Amino acid sequence: MCGIVGYIGNREVQPILVDGLSKLEYRGYDSAGIAVLERERLDVRKAEGRLANLSEKLDKRPLKGTIGIGHTRWATHGGPSDANSHPHTDMSGKFSVVHNGIIENYMELKEELMGKGVVFRSETDTEVIAHLMADLYDGDLVRTVRALIGRIQGAFSIGVITEHEPDKLVAVRQASPLVIGAGQGENFIASDMAAVIEHTRDVYILEDGDLAVITAEEITIMKAETGAPAQRKKLRVHWDVEQVKKGQFEHFMLKEIHEQPLTLRNTMLGRLGRDDQVTFEGLELTDKYVQGIEKIFIVACGTAYHAGLVGKAAIEKLTRIPVETDIASEFRYRDPIVTDKTLVIVVSQSGETADTLAALQESQRRGAKVLAITNVATSSIARDADYVIPTVAGPEIAVASTKAYTAQLIAFYLLAIYFCQAKGTLDDQERRDLVRGLKELPLQVEKVLENADEVRCFAESIKDQKSLFFIGRGLDYAVALEGSLKLKEISYIHSEAYAAGELKHGSLALVEEGTPVIALVTHQELYEKTVSNIKEVKARGAHVMGVTGEGNMDLFNAVDEICFIPQASQLFAPILAVVPLQLISYYTSLALGNDIDKPRNLAKSVTVE
CATH class of the missing domain: 3.60.20.10 (Aminohydrolase, N-terminal nucleophile (Ntn) domain)
Incomplete structure (x- = not known):
């Protein structure tokens, strides 16, 4: 602030x-x-x-x-x-x-x-x-x-x-x-x-x-x-x-969206060693300590909290350590059950977020070790934490975070694999396949950016809407939350994200003729379930854009428009799926003539409670 x-x-x-x-x-x-x-x-x-x-x-x-x-x-x-x-x-x-x-x-x-x-x-x-x-x-x-x-x-x-x-x-x-x-x-x-x-x-x-x-x-x-x-x-x-500086771009936000392939590479740089082992220079998390972790809390605010939801899924899936993701402003006031067998991971782009810093200090007071994922290695959170993973995204100027978010996801993926190595929960081939998938992500993001015009028309079509919904299941729901936040931050259009299966428990009442819905459909194992939820909103008159992996052509039978992203591991799809959502937010705000880099009532670094 x-x-x-x-x-x-x-x-x-x-x-x-x-x-x-x-x-x-x-x-x-x-x-x-x-x-x-x-x-x-x-x-x-x-x-x-x-x-x-x-x-x-x-x-x-x-x-x-x-x-x-x-x-x-x-x-x-x-x-x-x-x-x-x-x-x-x-x-x-x-x-x-x-x-x-x-x-x-x-x-x-x-x-x-x-x-x-x-x-x-x-x-x-x-x-x-x-x-x-x-x-x-x-x-x-x-x-x-x-x-x-x-x-x-x-x-x-x-x-x-x-x-x-x-x-x-x-x-x-x-x-x-x-x-x-x-x-x-x-x-x-x-x-x-x-x-x-x-x-x-x-x-x-x-x-x-x-x-x-x-x-x-x-x-x-x-x-x-x-x-x-x-x-x-x-x-x-x-x-x-x-x-x-903005360089050739009209806004910092657009520049930072386009910098994501580079920031993904930079965050992986030096951390993928011989035989596709994940290494963190200076991170003194011993195998013995990792093996003794009974629970992990991921604590963050806003976009960083959404990254934490993806991090939770990655760590639980790969290591079988139970993870709870919590909002930093609520964490220390609810008497959390934290012990010396708990690892608390705090996430903050600036490393100065007041609520997150307070959660870090409260966790240490209760005996837990704290690992920080932050973009500023000299920040208060980085200095106070027991362990630090810098995200190497470079300075992010636009208030609405983009490249810092995807860099945080990369940090979580690397950390999850690092924990796997310590716990022995993956065999060598499974680990190599995951690392290979990580290495492909920068080029895949470049491919999504090359097709930015696919979503620009949709963005311009929703600029006069009063309300919009994002839906998804599993990790798609976590990405929907981030996409919804981006749209709210810079377009000022009311937007909500829902776990798609929850629509029928009340939220469906909000859908009417012409309501825009963005449906994320990247989980093959949940594909048919999500399509059923799409049909529920279509039956009430919604106009649906689907975001899905290349090759899912039959989704055209359920939606009005499709944005295709490259096929990737289900675990890594959030990085690819969020990019078109970032672009939709940007182009919607651009069409409305808003001040994209400096949205009303918001500031980049929130240093007060």
């Missing part, structure tokens, strides 16, 4: 801040703002809506200076407005702050400050920080920020500048991501590496409780509570700058 960027150096700061915010706008786009120190005087520009609105203001009245902070907001406390936009200042206008996260005790602090005569101008929790800093300031900004951290409660990352000490930028992290970019004669802060990668590839990842004092020439990191030095390793980012 929300994006922070900051700069101190000898270059004009405004274009650096605006460009950095453009790389972070996927994290929040309800409003944006920057604060700049020019000749020891603080000036602020803010605007409701997209970053373009702020840019328009800055074109008319630019800010000059070489130190500043910026923010792009996803609204939590208070609706989108100029007043609620960050950066916030104190009454004197001498302190300015940007903040991600939530200050849980802000009302208590607000009442205290109002009792001292402070007048608030916004509905946000963040404004409390600016006023409290002014109240606590004793002539030393670092000491003041340390005192501030002792007063506020919650999850936060904060950037602060002040007229009183115009040669420094102070940043704090507590349960909300923040990185420092280290340059030559200039330094940066950001909530995501994407904001600084064009300027430097050297970064420090702040940990919870870190406070950083940043000047143009120096970065000092300490523990906020004690003031003791904190040693943090400088990391080198190896992303290609082009990965955070």
